Amino acid sequence: MDYFAQQLINGIALGSIYGLIAIGYTMVYGIVGMINFAHGDIFMIGGFIALISFLVLVSIGVTAVPVVLLLVLIVAMATTALYGWTVERIAYRPLRHSFRLAPMLSAIGMSFVLSNFSQVSQGARIKSIAPIITGGYTLFETGGFAVRLSNIQIFIVLTTVALLLAFSWLVGRTRLGRDMRACEQDQTMAALLGVDVDRTISMTFVIGAALASVAGLMYLLYYGVVDFFMGFVAGIKAFTAAVLGGIGSLPGAMLGGLAIGLIETFWAAYFSSEYKDVAAFSILIVVLIFLPTGLLGRPEVEKV
Amino acid sequence: MTGSDILEVTHLSMTFGGIRAVSDLSFTAGRGAITALIGPNGAGKTTVFNCITGFYKPTTGMIRLVHDDNRDFLLERLFDFRIAKRARVARTFQNIRLFSGMTLLENLMVAQHNPLMRASGFTVLGLFGAPGYRAAERAAIDRARHWLDRIGLIARADDAAGNLPYGDQRRLEIARAMCTEPALLCLDEPAAGLNARESEALGELLLSIRGDTGTSLLLIEHDMSVVMGISDRIVVLDHGVRIAEGTPKEIRDDPRVIAAYLGSDEEDAVAEMEGSA
Numbered sequence: 208m209d210y211f212a213q214q215l216i217n218g219i220a221l222g223s224i225y226g227l228i229a230i231g232y233t234m235v236y237g238i239v240g241m242i243n244f245a246h247g248d249i250f251m252i253g254g255f256i257a258l259i260s261f262l263v264l265v266s267i268g269v270t271a272v273p274v275v276l277l278l279v280l281i282v283a284m285a286t287t288a289l290y291g292w293t294v295e296r297i298a299y300r301p302l303r304h305s306f307r308l309a310p311m312l313s314a315i316g317m318s319f320v321l322s323n324f325s326q327v328s329q330g331a332r333i334k335s336i337a338p339i340i341t342g343g344y345t346l347f348e349t350g351g352f353a354v355r356l357s358n359i360q361i362f363i364v365l366t367t368v369a370l371l372l373a374f375s376w377l378v379g380r381t382r383l384g385r386d387m388r389a390c391e392q393d394q395t396m397a398a399l400l401g402v403d404v405d406r407t408i409s410m411t412f413v414i415g416a417a418l419a420s421v422a423g424l425m426y427l428l429y430y431g432v433v434d435f436f437m438g439f440v441a442g443i444k445a446f447t448a449a450v451l452g453g454i455g456s457l458p459g460a461m462l463g464g465l466a467i468g469l470i471e472t473f474w475a476a477y478f479s480s481e482y483k484d485v486a487a488f489s490i491l492i493v494v495l496i497f498l499p500t501g502l503l504g505r506p507e508v509e510k511v
Numbered sequence: 512m513t514g515s516d517i518l519e520v521t522h523l524s525m526t527f528g529g530i531r532a533v534s535d536l537s538f539t540a541g542r543g544a545i546t547a548l549i550g551p552n553g554a555g556k557t558t559v560f561n562c563i564t565g566f567y568k569p570t571t572g573m574i575r576l577v578h579d580d581n582r583d584f585l586l587e588r589l590f591d592f593r594i595a596k597r598a599r600v601a602r603t604f605q606n607i608r609l610f611s612g613m614t615l616l617e618n619l620m621v622a623q624h625n626p627l628m629r630a631s632g633f634t635v636l637g638l639f640g641a642p643g644y645r646a647a648e649r650a651a652i653d654r655a656r657h658w659l660d661r662i663g664l665i666a667r668a669d670d671a672a673g674n675l676p677y678g679d680q681r682r683l684e685i686a687r688a689m690c691t692e693p694a695l696l697c698l699d700e701p702a703a704g705l706n707a708r709e710s711e712a713l714g715e716l717l718l719s720i721r722g723d724t725g726t727s728l729l730l731i732e733h734d735m736s737v738v739m740g741i742s743d744r745i746v747v748l749d750h751g752v753r754i755a756e757g758t759p760k761e762i763r764d765d766p767r768v769i770a771a772y773l774g775s776d777e778e779d780a781v782a783e784m785e786g787s788a
Contacts, residue, residue, distance in 0.1 A: 382620070382627045382648075389610050389621040396608045399564060400622045400691055401595035 209352045214476045220360040222468020223367035227422040228445035229460035231415030237391045237455040244314040247442015248321035249416045253287040253423025254433040284417040291416025325435035333434040363425045447491040453504020517542040517727040523572030532558040534751040545728040547738045550748035556731045564602045565594040601693035603684045605700045611673025619655035622690035658686040678709045695727050702734040714741045
């Protein structure tokens with residue numbers, strides 16, 4: 208029971224990270240109908256920018272942890288958002304009206320560009336950072352096994368909840384959110400009502416990248432390491448999460464993220480940690496076979 | 512073109528491969544007037560609309576729109592959302608294109624994107640809830656509610672648009688187009704699928720729109736009771752060519768129109784014309 212509770216906590220923390228990345232996949236799919244394979248690498252870029260910002264802040268003598276975290280969060284979100292915008296602008300927008308596979312191929316190419324760019328500019332070695340958020344609470348202790356809730360886990364979950372609240376407000380209650388949903392349903396009609404569809408799509412990429420950068424920051428804080436290749440596996444898992452939740456569905460992405468995080472954690476805890484990725488991807492296959500629209504997805508309606 | 516015209520279409524031709532959908536068509540639409548574009552199926556009416564609203568680039572010809580303040584726009588050179596934003600041309604479709612997953616109110620709010628966009632300082636101020644933006648948002652909601660009230664759907668403001676009955680969806684689409692505050696509203700078969708009573712109500716709605724807002728209307732319609740009842744001028748197309756233009760009375764009495772279109776029932780007319788071509 209104690210072991211189970213501990214794994215549950217770990218799984219939720221990991222699932223929050225996947226969920227934040229998955230939202231980026233599902234948003235982009237909803238509005239332009241493509242899988243942005245470079246999104247995992249945007250997450251990796253977010254992690255690197257967070258690392259660099261930490262080092263810069265510490266070297267200029269800012270050491271108060273809340274201040275540092277807030278500044279890093281802002282810098283990482285802004286810079287990564289710029290990456291997201293640029294990727295869309297140079298790799299996807301020119302191919303918008305091309306054949307269906309073109310943007311996907313371009314996305315795969317962009318994924319390589321971003322990871323190789325990081326490898327060349329930051330080096331191929333794993334970068335590590337000393338723990339920034341330390342400590343935690345022992346919830347209960349039985350038979351020598353203590354169930355611990357660390358501060359970093361609290362930080363991850365609270366930040367995720369706050370971001371999700373802000374994000375659902377943005378999508379549900381603001382002009383930008385309305386425009387995004389309108390473009391998702393009928394881009395031509397939205398344009399006829401005066402909505403700049405290209406700009407709305409750009410904003411979707413910007414928001415998705417900003418959320419992924421927060422995931423990158425959390426990953427850095429949680430595991431203490433980043434490397435140029437981490438976007439690949441994390442990205443594919445988040446994509447799995449988006450498909451599991453029902454691609455195109457925003458609550459589905461978060462739900463799928465949590466599910467993948469929990470499955471992976473429990474698999475590693477009870478069966479074998481070597482095969483945790485296999486477990487996660489087996490889920491993808493099972494979902495695609497038995498539940499192609501995912502947990503919360505709608506069946507695809509072909510537009511005329 | 513006289514000063515009282517809002518739209519001037521000159522020598523418009525549209526060719527798809529070897530097919531000439533519209534051939535050297537010229538007509539004008541009066542400011543604050545209701546102009547109907549009629550003709551048998553396949554006459555090229557929707558193609559004309561698609562050229563006006565930027566879906567097609569005309570093969571040749573000019574489409575000029577003049578606002579009240581004499582600023583003019585060449586629609587064939589404007590792209591995409593700029594036709595709605597700058598030239599203020601709005602349009603409805605033969606097959607209804609509402610945002611069916613969004614509420615009625617949200618549908619009308621999307622149509623007010625541009626004033627809100629300006630007020631939100633291109634998103635930035637809006638995010639921080641600047642007072643100017645809040646006021647603009649309130650004004651937009653008021654305008655949306657005004658139009659919902661007018662089409663009798665205010666009680667369903669928060670329902671999904673896709674759940675409305677067909678006739679209500681038609682009226683909602685018109686209300687949404689009006690929320691863009693258009694100078695010219697193009698309606699593609701607004702009475703299609705409506706029963707006689709609904710068609711009559713539609714005619715009244717269009718007349719009241721013209722009367723209250725001074726919006727110029729350009730209308731494609733097969734329902735002759737609507738066309739004859741509300742139009743100030745009628746342009747008759749057949750095989751992409753203008754065959755007549757005039758007031759409803761002139762059109763009703765025009766032998767060419769009678770021969771081509773009005774004298775017999777619509778399908779017979781099409782069959783006849785295809786036979787004679």
